[in-house]
Amino acid sequence: MKYENQDDMNLTWGKITAFTENNAKDFSDKKTWNYAWGHDLSSESIAEYANTFRQNLTWDEKLLLERLKTEGIIEEKWEKYIWVANKAALAMFYPTGEKVQLNGRVVDGDKIRSQIKGWLDHELAHWLYFTNPEFKKVTDDIWQSLDPKTRKEISEVLGKNYKNSKFHATEFLSYVLFTEGKSEINTNIIPNSVSDKDAYLKNLRSQIYSTIDAKKNLSPLVKSFFDTNWIRK
Numbered sequence: 001m002k003y004e005n006q007d008d009m010n011l012t013w014g015k016i017t018a019f020t021e022n023n024a025k026d027f028s029d030k031k032t033w034n035y036a037w038g039h040d041l042s043s044e045s046i047a048e049y050a051n052t053f054r055q056n057l058t059w060d061e062k063l064l065l066e067r068l069k070t071e072g073i074i075e076e077k078w079e080k081y082i083w084v085a086n087k088a089a090l091a092m093f094y095p096t097g098e099k100v101q102l103n104g105r106v107v108d109g110d111k112i113r114s115q116i117k118g119w120l121d122h123e124l125a126h127w128l129y130f131t132n133p134e135f136k137k138v139t140d141d142i143w144q145s146l147d148p149k150t151r152k153e154i155s156e157v158l159g160k161n162y163k164n165s166k167f168h169a170t171e172f173l174s175y176v177l178f179t180e181g182k183s184e185i186n187t188n189i190i191p192n193s194v195s196d197k198d199a200y201l202k203n204l205r206s207q208i209y210s211t212i213d214a215k216k217n218l219s220p221l222v223k224s225f226f227d228t229n230w231i232r233k
């Protein structure tokens, strides 16, 4: 879906993502709405939001749900929205322009453009996680293969923006492998107490690739997703 600016996108998606990622139920303070470039929204979580707030949906939200119904991303049966398993998830990212509005500020479009590849890969990895059981299993295996202490400390950092821990495995992979912005990776993944952040990240990446390389029967789709990754080259 395309939005003219980040604020329009957040108005429509902010509450849904706050509910999904942070279990929010009260939206009276807009500060609780989630602002981000992309989100962990599967068709399942959108349907869950729609069912929970069915009596209080805004006009924009109703429009959005109609659109998603038309595109076969959710269905409505017996007065309940249901998700369509493995059919679609939403990968959201921001379109480029010469001047881009970001949370009310105008920023340089070229700077944004140079980061688009990383954002796309980051969101595409979420999309695959929600729609492809094999990719989900690989991601979950990678997360479980970390030593418990590391997993716990990264979970604590991720928990600042993603209280719902069911997204920690996919966010971990997306940040460590598919996000190019160093400050984003540092803020969302690496504990403050770590002094050599580059070494910490390098070590995480090599742990990830040793888990992937130990898997011998990956499908071409899943394999290519990791092989085309810029870090590997």
Ligand SMILES: [Zn+2]
Residues within 6 Å of the ligand: 038, 039, 040, 122, 123, 126, 171, 174
């Ligand atoms: Zn993400």
